[in-house]
Amino acid sequence: MSQPDPSSMSRRAQFRETYRITKEQDPSIGLKLLGTFLAGAVVGFVVFWLLPGNGVVGTVIAIVGALLVGIVATLVVFSRRAQKSAYARIEGQPGAAYAALNMLRRGWTTSQAVAVEPRSQTMVHRVVGPPGVILVGEGSSPNRVRSLLASTRTKHARVLPETPIHEIVVGNGEGEVPLPKLSRRVMKLRRAVQPAEITDVLNRLKALDNTRGNLPIPKGPIPTSMKGLRGNLRGR
Incomplete structure (x- = not known):
């Protein structure tokens, strides 16, 4: 089965294709990314909660910070896992x-x-x-x-x-x-x-x-x- 041309795909479709390829080599990638997001969110919440501020504003900032840290950590881990899986998939093939x-x-x-x-x-x-x-x-x-x-x-x-x-x-x-x-x-x-x-x-x-x-x-x-x-x- 031929692979779709990434240049003709939307950014969302490219990410889905990258995730699919990664999952073929690393079946537990979904759980790893979920764990990374939760761990990053906890760390982010604690860090932003300790910043100056209180009440509702402080809570909102801590929640937003938790989401941002969790998303960034997840993207970093996904990037590394995806590259590792892609190299494993092509290694030994001509080209x-x-x-x-x-x-x-x-x-x-x-x-x-x-x-x-x-x-x-x-x-x-x-x-x-x-x-x-x-x-x-x-x-x-x-x-x-x-x-x-x-x-x-x-x-x-x-x-x-x-x-x-x-x-x-x-x-x-x-x-x-x-x-x-x-x-x-x-x-x-x-x-x-x-x-x-x-x-x-x-x-x-x-x-x-x-x-x-x-x-x-x-x-x-x-x-x-x-x-x-x-x-x-x-x-x-």
Whole structure:
């Protein structure tokens, strides 16, 4: 069954879809959120009750404060649980790294599968941002991933000899970056390219991509569930 396109859904529908996806991986999410809301509401009520004020006004302020603290705490927990469930759902699928890279904020340009080895379902995705060019490799064989990364880096270095090019291998082995930490790792890279230079970098890469032509992306359930999270939960 295909997933609905988050961009065509209302904000309320996006939240419902995010909750549904989260519940598939975390069946007790409803009870956890309820417990979080109640605990937050109790803490909020006590804190606001202790503030200067008395009588009906003080009670109303305490109730409103309890609701606000409970709602904020619930949203924070839901955000973290939803992201964790989404990563668990897509991990190991072709294109999982690209889906995770869609969580990056504005100012980053992500290109899917700029290099592909269809037989082994090895792919290299590309991110362009303040650190320069980041090549992200994923696949079942770390050796094949690193080999494809090396050849892809060589091609990019020919058209961008002065631009920093970083390589990241997605995985849980030594020297690899786990999928849930991928976008954070990319954003922590040292800034080395000015905003005005990024346009020139993208133009050069566009010319490189045109000479490459269309690549055969491996067949498989390319994940899209992170797109809804990007709109609903990013930055909270």
